[in-house]
Amino acid sequence: MKTLPYMIFSFLMLCALCTSINSYRRTENIIAQDVNRALEQVLVKMPDNMVTTDTIRCYRNCLTIAELKDTAGIAMRTVRKDGRWETRLVAEANCGFATTFMMSDQKASGSFLFAGLLWLLCSLWYIKRKRPELIAQGISYGGIVFYNDKFMTLSGEQIRLTPMQHSLLEMFITSDTHTLSKQHICDRLWPKKPDASDTLYTLIKRIKPIIETHSTLKIQSDRGKSYSLIIK
Incomplete structure (x- = not known):
């Protein structure tokens, strides 16, 4: 089956992609949980809903993810609840795609990617080695x-x-x-x-x-x- 090597390569690449996306989304959830938990702790200590320099400093000290301590912040957002508009404090991580990706665990996807590229190179080498034999015989x-x-x-x-x-x-x-x-x-x-x-x-x-x-x-x-x- 001549298409089998390419099918296996495509499968490994798909596994790498799916694993990478899953790890990225899991990291996004962890970040969201961390900033929301930090905000809850700040509101307990400072219930007046006033965002000051001390509020931000306390908020960042409550974070457990070190990469967020320089970027995370608190914003005022107007949201609709029960037919009424109300203003509330919202935790923001303020980290981009690259930062989130670097924080995510990409070891599994990297292993799939390496295995796929290695498989492709070996398959191409085997086909190239067999080609002169076909022509000669x-x-x-x-x-x-x-x-x-x-x-x-x-x-x-x-x-x-x-x-x-x-x-x-x-x-x-x-x-x-x-x-x-x-x-x-x-x-x-x-x-x-x-x-x-x-x-x-x-x-x-x-x-x-x-x-x-x-x-x-x-x-x-x-x-x-x-x-x-x-x-x-």
């Missing part, structure tokens, strides 16, 4: 390798073909000139059929996009008398 032409009765791209990806498409492409690849007469193809593929012109036309029509997608080749017709597999 198989028949290569225009980006298609015929090896062990299978058609593959230079990267080792198998080209999916129907039995008839496989037989036709094998005839093209193994031919010295890569050119086949219409009669020769019909005799090989449909020996018992008196006239297989329409069937051959349909087969050529369906295999063309497959060949052009996976290689630098195309099938060229010579007035319906013969077909050639040539490089674009």
